[in-house]
Amino acid sequence: MAQKVDGARRAPLNRDRVLRAAVALADDAAIESVSMRNLAQELGVVPMALYRHVANKEQLLDGMVDVIVGQIDPPAGGADWKAAIRQRILSARRVLLRHPWASSVIESRPRPTLVVLDYLNSVVGMFRAGGFSVDLTHHVMHALGSRVWGFTQELFPGSPLPADPEQAAAAFRELSGRYPHIAEIATGPAHDEGSVVGQGCDDQFEFEFALDLLLDGFERLHQQGWRSANQS
Amino acid sequence: MAQKVDGARRAPLNRDRVLRAAVALADDAAIESVSMRNLAQELGVVPMALYRHVANKEQLLDGMVDVIVGQIDPPAGGADWKAAIRQRILSARRVLLRHPWASSVIESRPRPTLVVLDYLNSVVGMFRAGGFSVDLTHHVMHALGSRVWGFTQELFPGSPLPADPEQAAAAFRELSGRYPHIAEIATGPAHDEGSVVGQGCDDQFEFEFALDLLLDGFERLHQQGWRSANQS
C-alpha cells in the first residue's frame, strides 16, 4: 500500500511531488484510486491544495504520463536504425510493465504533452537517420501506433477460465463447443507440444513477433524505395 | 440531439431497448453522457428501472459493444483468406467510424462478451480455413491486436494547431523549432507535393497501409511454413 506521510510533513507541496505521489498511488493501489480527494489525503493536504500545482485532473493525468515517458531509455548510439528502434521500444515496454495502469492512461489522453512529443520526435528522427523518406516515415509511424509505447490492445484480456482445475476443464469443454477456433489457438493441439502456444501465452514473445514483423516490413519497403501509389 | 420519448410511452422497457437507447445517446451526445441517470431520463424512466435489464453499468457497456460488433458484416464466401479477412476488418472499421466512441469502450472492457468471442472465433476460423497452422494463427491474431476491430491508437490525436491560419502558422514555426522531425512528417517537404502526406492525413490510407503490411507479412510467413524458433 502507499506510504502515509507522517503527522508533521516538511517538504512543501510542488508539482513534482504531486505527480510522483499520483504515480505511486496508481502503482500501489490502482488507477481508480487516483482521485483528487484520495491523492490529497495521501499527501496529507486538503483536496483544493492540489489545484495550486495542477490545473485540473486532466493535467494531473498528463503529468503522470510525463513521469512514465521520462523513464524510457534515450536512443542507443552506434546501432543501425532497426536495432536502435527495436531496443528503444522494448525499453518503453519495460517501463510500462512496471506501471500497468500507464497504457490505458496514455490511450486516454486527447492531446500529446511536450514530453510525449519529445519522445515521438526522437523516434521519427531515428527512422530519418536510417535513411527513410519523409513519406515512408509518416506511414511507418502510423503503422506502429501504440506499439511505439511498447503495448497493444490485448484481444483476450484476463483468462475466462475459473481457477479451480475441475471447473476450468468443464468451462473449457463448453468453450470448445461454441468457439472451436479460439479453443484451438488458446491451447494448441496435443501433437504440437513443442510450440510456444501452450497454457496461456508469452506476451513478450507476441509483442516481439509483431514488432519484428512490422520492422521487417518497413525495411523491405525502404530498400525497395517505396513511394505512395500516386507517385510510382 | 437524442430523441425524447413523448409523455405517454408505450413499449415496455427491455434489454434491447435499453441498449439501443444507450448507443443512440452515445452517438448523438457523447460517451460521457451515457450515465445510468441520464439514460434513464432519456427513456422516461426512473434510474433504478434500468437495473431490471442490466446488472450494472459495466454490463450496459458490454451490451453496447455487442450492438456494435453485431453490425460487422459476416465473412464473405468464396474469396481467399487474405481478401476475405481484409474485407471483414474494413467492414468493422466502417462500423466504428459510425460510432466514434466505440473503440475506446471496446478497449475498456476487461472481459470479452459472447458476441465478441463469436466475432474473434470466426476471424480465427478464416485464417485456419486459409491453411494457417494453429501456431501461426495464434501469433497472427496477437499481431493484429485492435486492428481486428478496425482501429489503432492514434499517436497524434487532434491537431495541436489552432484554427486561425495566422496563429496556426506561428504555432507551426514554434513546433518546427522544437520538434523538427514531427513537423517534417506532419506536412511533408515542399518538393514532394504529390505525396499523400499533406495538410493533415488520410486515416483510411494509414489504416490500410498498416493492415496490408501485416497481411503481407503473415502471407510470407505462412508460405515459408513458419514455425516457432524452438521447432526449426
Added chain:
DNA sequence: ACCTGAACACCGTTCAAGT
C-alpha cells in the same frame, strides 16, 4: 411480489467567506 424514492458513499470543481 413488485417497484421506487430516498439515501449512501463517492466524484471534480467553484466560490465565497475567512484569515
Added chain:
DNA sequence: ACCTGAACACCGTTCAAGT
C-alpha cells in the same frame, strides 16, 4: 493576498419503505 471549508452538480448503487 492567500488559503480553504462548504457547497454544487454530478456519479453508481443499496435498501428499506411503499404499494
